[in-house]
Amino acid sequence: QGTEMEEKDYSETDGLSDKTTPSKTQKSPQKTTKKVKSALCRVTLLDASEYECEVEKHARGQVLFDMVCEHLNLLEKDYFGLTFCDSDSQKNWLDPSKEIKKQIRSKCLGRVHPPQPWGTLSPSAPSCRYYLCLQLRADIITGRLPCSFVTHALLGSYAVQAELGDYDAEEHVGNYVSELRFAPNQTRELEERIMELHKTYRGMTPGEAEIHFLENAKKLSMYGVDLHHAKDSEGIDIMLGVCANGLLIYRDRLRINRFAWPKILKISYKRSNFYIKIRPGEYEQFESTIGFKLPNHRSAKRLWKVCIEHHTFFRLVSPEPPPKGFLVMGSKFRYSGRTQA
Missing domain, CATH: 2.30.29.30 (Pleckstrin-homology domain (PH domain)/Phosphotyrosine-binding domain (PTB))
Structure with a gap:
């Protein structure tokens, strides 16, 4: 569950040396090489899969984040980020301006939760909506986002529709949702209610189900907190x-x-x-x-x-510019991404 970095050495040819020795016999030109160290990064994604990539040893967080977003085809980058655990096992957001090697363990998580997720996210970026749903489902399952029985059932039924599609009597037999997780303490009663609701969603596309999921999840009191x-x-x-x-x-x-x-x-x-x-x-x-x-x-x-x-x-409509001048008091941290306003 995190990013592991494994160093590797590569050689780069800088070119031919045109220097000669003072001896009578001139030595043949020598190639000079420079070792470039890289690191193998392993990132745990929201669907519990792992993504591996190589970055330069001293690469900053933005490099890794951009590679993860490209791998996921994630267009709305500003709603997501990578986290890592510090020595106190506390979650921190990966700083795009700092070196990755100082931030060993990291996960891909939803960074901020938009107040109107279905209207804020671009319709042309279904992957963004999909990963936001995954983040919220994980928060619900672990108990970080408390829900009532009714809400658990409603959100669970939309998750089933998005994942399995329309109810099919021949394919979906018995307790066909038992392998899916919807709540911290999942009961058979909850699963039966989810299946009842799922059967009523015939014709609803996975994208529509995700929008309904987000529309109801954002009403939770702890949503985005x-x-x-x-x-x-x-x-x-x-x-x-x-x-x-x-x-x-x-x-x-x-x-x-x-x-x-x-x-x-x-x-x-x-x-x-x-x-x-x-x-x-x-x-x-x-x-x-x-x-x-x-x-x-x-x-x-x-x-x-x-x-x-x-x-x-x-x-804010746009981020505040960093302070100018040689001597600046206080932290240099400034948010540098886009704003929603």
């Missing part, structure tokens, strides 16, 4: 969720607060502390700053980067 463990000012365990609309606060799986992007004036971090500066309300005079405690400095920076990426992608 990237969760991060934290503590509030009183030391109580909470979860901070980053999504298209802003920053969400959860305690015991219940949302207790929400800060929309327009309400947030500034996002920052210092050591393991993460801060948001809030715009004053209608009856307030001053701005307020709210702080949260993250497990460590890397976690705080990771959350800060995710917030920057989400805010830029969903709110």
Whole structure:
């Protein structure tokens, strides 16, 4: 489950040497060679298959990501990315500007979840819609995206229609969906309900089934929410969720607060502390700053980067240009991809 890098040596001919020795007998021209080291990368894709490719040893993340997208025929690249696990087994997005060799383990995952996935994604890019569905199905099966029984059945039935096509009494006999996964704790009752719904979808194309799947998945309360463990000012365990609309606060799986992007004036971090500066309300005079405690400095920076990426992608018409000048304070990170706005 990840990227493994195996170094290889290749030789490149630079050309002929025109230098001679001081001796009377001139030596024959010698070829000079330069060893080029490459790395074999293995990436686990959303369908659990593996993709292998070779990249130059010091290649940056963008090179590998572009190769994976080309392999998958993925046109809408901005909705996807590669992840890797750090030494703390925490998930990080592969930085396209950094060398791959420092980011050994990686997976191909959906990076951001569009609020209107069926209308945002290009109709000419069915592969993008397909992989977004795979990502959501994986999130549902592992429990990262909680669903009710009714929603599990509905989404499962659309997944079956997209995968198996129309119900065929001769081909689909008995419990023909038992080999497919739809929920963390899948029951026979759920499978029977999925089969009942599947039989009613005659004539629905796989593409239409995927659109219906996305249309219903986006209604889930945790759809597109990237969760991060934290503590509030009183030391109580909470979860901070980053999504298209802003920053969400959860305690015991219940949302207790929400800060929309327009309400947030500034996002920052210092050591393991993460801060948001809030715009004053209608009856307030001053701005307020709210702080949260993250497990460590890397976690705080990771959350800060995710917030920057989400805010830029969903709110701005174009990414902000990097600051100019020799001396620049703070992090150099800037989101450089397209935006949805």
